[in-house]
Amino acid sequence: xxxxxxxxxxxxxxxxxxxxxxxxxxxxxxxxxxxxxxxxxxxxxxxxxxxxxxxxxxxxxxxxxxxxxxxxxxxxxxxxxxxxxxxxxxxxxxxxxxxxxxxxxxxxxxxxxxxxxxxxxxxxxxxxxxxxxxxxxxxxxxxxxxxxxxxxxxxxxxxxxxxxxxxxxxxxxxxxxxxxxxxxxxxxxxxxxxxxxxxxxxxxxxxxxxxxxxxxxxxxxxxxxxxxxxxxxxxxxxxxxxxxxxxxxxxxxxxxxxxxxxxxxxxxxxxxxxxxxxxxxxxxxxxxxxxxxxxxxxxxxxxxxxxxxxxxxxxxxxxxxxxxxxxxxxxxxxxxxxxxxxxxxxxxxxxxxxxxxxxxxxxxxxxxxxxx
Numbered sequence: 001x002x003x004x005x006x007x008x009x010x011x012x013x014x015x016x017x018x019x020x021x022x023x024x025x026x027x028x029x030x031x032x033x034x035x036x037x038x039x040x041x042x043x044x045x046x047x048x049x050x051x052x053x054x055x056x057x058x059x060x061x062x063x064x065x066x067x068x069x070x071x072x073x074x075x076x077x078x079x080x081x082x083x084x085x086x087x088x089x090x091x092x093x094x095x096x097x098x099x100x101x102x103x104x105x106x107x108x109x110x111x112x113x114x115x116x117x118x119x120x121x122x123x124x125x126x127x128x129x130x131x132x133x134x135x136x137x138x139x140x141x142x143x144x145x146x147x148x149x150x151x152x153x154x155x156x157x158x159x160x161x162x163x164x165x166x167x168x169x170x171x172x173x174x175x176x177x178x179x180x181x182x183x184x185x186x187x188x189x190x191x192x193x194x195x196x197x198x199x200x201x202x203x204x205x206x207x208x209x210x211x212x213x214x215x216x217x218x219x220x221x222x223x224x225x226x227x228x229x230x231x232x233x234x235x236x237x238x239x240x241x242x243x244x245x246x247x248x249x250x251x252x253x254x255x256x257x258x259x260x261x262x263x264x265x266x267x268x269x270x271x272x273x274x275x276x277x278x279x280x281x282x283x284x285x286x287x288x289x290x291x292x293x294x295x296x297x298x299x300x301x302x303x304x305x306x307x308x309x310x311x312x313x314x315x316x317x318x319x320x321x322x323x324x325x326x327x328x329x330x331x332x333x334x335x336x337x338x339x340x341x342x343x344x345x346x347x348x349x350x351x352x353x354x355x356x357x358x359x360x361x362x363x364x365x366x367x368x369x370x371x372x
Contacts, residue, residue, distance in 0.1 A: 035100070038089070041106065055075050063167055075119075078116055081110075082113070088109075118221055149175070152178065159177075161188075162213055166218065176189075189204065224251075245276075253333055258327050266324060284309050
């Protein structure tokens with residue numbers, strides 16, 4: 001709930017240009033948001049110690065990994081935010097004093113808790129003794145099914161269902177492939193590693209995807225796009241839809257979320273506003289019509305250039321929609337070593353994060369992409 005209120009508080013106050021419609025109304029909305037967040041945090045406060053303790057225990061239960069130090073720092077940052085919020089709530093206030101200023105001081109600390117709810121959940125769910133898979137394969141079976149999975153992938157017949165990173169650093173993906181003896185039926189496999197890498201191997205076979213997902217080890221928190229700090233805001237008017245979509249991609253941890261943003265940009269639904277690129281194409285066509293109406297040679301030349309740009313935009317629309325479909329089908333998550341920097345405490349200078357290693361490794365589970 002804290003995460004939701006942090007994200008949506010001012011959405012209804014934007015005008016059609018993305019600006020806040022009224023300064024007074026904006027201040028009132030912020031005050032209402034801060035007041036509600038303070039109430040939510042008061043309900044959460046008795047459980048803070050348990051959440052922090054369980055998250056730290058979850059890290060300690062995992063096999064050691066370099067990014068654990070960053071996770072511990074984030075948990076310490078959350079504890080610091082909780083302590084600061086508690087001090088603000090415990091301060092004495094004269095009778096009748098407006099609490100708006102107090103609630104505004106709470107906002108940055110409560111926002112931190114809203115941002116890291118997935119981290120707390122995934123770490124707290126780590127078992128002290130991870131269960132063993134019930135669908136282990138003999139070496140010969142593993143080799144045979146791995147060959148079948150690679151063949152299915154090369155023929156575009158492998159369908160990812162779920163992906164995550166688990167505590168040992170492996171990426172696990174639940175997939176469907178046609179049965180070797182009956183292509184009208186499908187078999188469920190669990191793959192370890194990047195499904196397109198030579199190191200990929202099958203580690204489990206199941207009759208249903210529900211059985212496979214239940215047998216997966218718990219996910220670890222997924223990574224973030226900019227682990228060393230957020231980039232500058234995309235533009236001076238963060239309420240603009242395209243700028244909001246850019247921030248959605250920055251915040252995305254699952255490929256389905258990025259695909260959703262692309263679909264929103266490209267689609268032209270029958271009973272909803274056209275996507276951004278479709279709007280751009282309409283805009284260019286309208287400008288070309290206007291230039292033609294000048295009834296001058298220069299106007300005709302400009303109109304031709306505008307229509308050429310519109311045609312290029314149409315090709316871009318098709319290509320981008322195809323890429324969005326590929327991202328939706330990938331069912332992928334960012335690797336856990338892309339750990340975000342703390343918000344309140346100084347972060348150690350981290351090593352540069354390069355391309356994702358070809359290591360098998362699972363983190364937060366990714367659901368199939370859903371179009372907006």
